[in-house]
Amino acid sequence: MKTELESLLAAALARLAEAGSLPPTDRSAIVVERTRDARHGDFASNVALRLAKGAGRAPRELAAEIIAALPASPLVARTEIAGAGFINFHLNANANLEELWRALEAGAKYGRSTELGAGRKVILEFVSANPTGPVHVGTGRQAAFGATLGNLLEATGYAVHREYYINDAGRQMDILTASAWLRYLETCGETLEFPSNGYRGEYVRVLGAALHTAHQEAFRRPAGEVFAGLPPDEPAGGDKDKYVDAIIERMRALLGAADYQRVLDFALAAMLADIRNDLADFGVVFDRWYSERSLATSGAIDHALDVLRGQGRLYEKDGATWFRATEFGDDEDRVVVRANGEKTYFASDIAYHLEKRERGFELLVDVLGADHHGYVARVRGGLVAMGQPADSLEAILIQFVSLWRGEVKIPMGKRDAQFVTLCQLREEVGTDACRFFYLMRSHDQPLDFDLELAKSRSNENPVYYIQYAHARVSSVMKQLVAKGFRYDEAVARANLGLLTDEHEQAALTALVRYPEVLRQAAANRTPHTVVHYLRDLANTFHTWYNAAQFIVDDPQLRNARLALALGVQQVVRNGLDVLGVSAPETM
């Protein structure tokens, strides 16, 4: 409806431009908004105010001219000039009723549109957590956000591809491999001191035990050989990084490259399986899991470096190869090939993003933790240096999550064992509350996740408020049957005009706003606006429910009311579906 009104205004302005009383207007200058106050009608536009200055005209006078030039529309009952020069639109009573019927007919598809995305190919990268441990609560927020954003983009006409980038190359993987191997040695019966910089989580013990089950004693070496002659660990006054690197080196020497790789692959596969399962249980799935290592073997990194070199963006210094990042807005130039010949993570990453473009994706959306913000300019600079448009990359930064149990903050650390995993969180509060709480706040706002509130099955918990509206309609429909009635669609269709009560009108207005909300949430990348909308819709429904009886004796009124209730239920279900939250029939 909103876009239709914008089209009407565009037509009116075109007429005025043709008549020479106004310069031609850009379509984007035409904005129609829902009114905050019902006395101002259903929609309002400020075009006259915006254009008045440029046209050298009084806003109200211009507004009158625009109104006079508006084409007739079955949507609009009347228009008026208000305030400084707003144009208010009052819709025909049946405009919302027709929309309600469209909602009922469209069912699960209601709210979807195609104009915004227009079929554009977008690749959505999210989570991409290091496969060195289970998914934790901070990453959980990124998972919920990314999955929902994917749904939103899909619902508004984008062709969405979801991808998880696996950081399976580099030192963190080596540390995991060594950690798993040491736990494996313990399973074998060796006694050892675990390095302070190793991964100390319980899951690594499980990993070590699994390695033993799969390969028995094949990788066993005496603890004495493993630790002989190593530098001191941190507690002994040494450097924990040097120490763990020495262990990795020793492990390679004792096992040989092939067996080392077997242990690494075993650990990687096990971690990825965990992550994949945790996310799938959370309703988060990917079209592809993309290996960082594969970028090296496929030649993608060399290709990207060749492109940069061809553009003259690389140079040699101190034995390393550098990218002229400062020419693209970065603070300093960045190394892409280290003095020891290894490519950096940055080299992999720009290669990965170039490869995304070369796969034909117009828009690259990266959902990242807030700590990655310094990284965005660098990757974008790399893309631009390789001849890609700067706006082809869009990074969305997700602020951190802190867990609370009522007033008490739960400490979280990465490397120590006490971080809370997504899996544990889900077991404690349930998937629905989990996704809802992750999404209810703006992503650029740090999130305080209160476990007690999320768990509480009380009126303090906003999840149930929305689900309750859905369940209530189901309950009404059961009551209907129990009372010997049945819903008659034809009777409802013929009598929607009876829905004139203020509560019915409020519910109707809230319902038909849904397609606009989806478009706005998708365009702004703000899933939380859907949460707030659903709360509002549920509120209008609960108010109506308390004020009126649906199952009345008059079949015309009864069926009309049921149609509206079913429409609300449908939109609640569709909205919850976008959020990845279930819509239960009973609570």
Place this chain on the structure above:
RNA sequence: GCGGCCGUAGCUCAGUUGGAUAGAGCACCUGGCUUCGAACCAGGGGGUCGGGAGUUCGAAUCUCUCCGGCCGCGCCA
């Protein structure tokens, strides 16, 4: 130091391309179940939108500045 995010009711937060009288939940107070589910509803009190300046018909929103909080600035990933 440079950069990113943020500061709105007692608390947690909405309010995005500048719009009409700044909203919601929680908490607090009052009222509503013999009725389709009270996990609900109705009503009430509560504000220097961090401070200041600017831009204009109009600023919580844009610009500058100051104060305060979180985070990032590797030949780590």
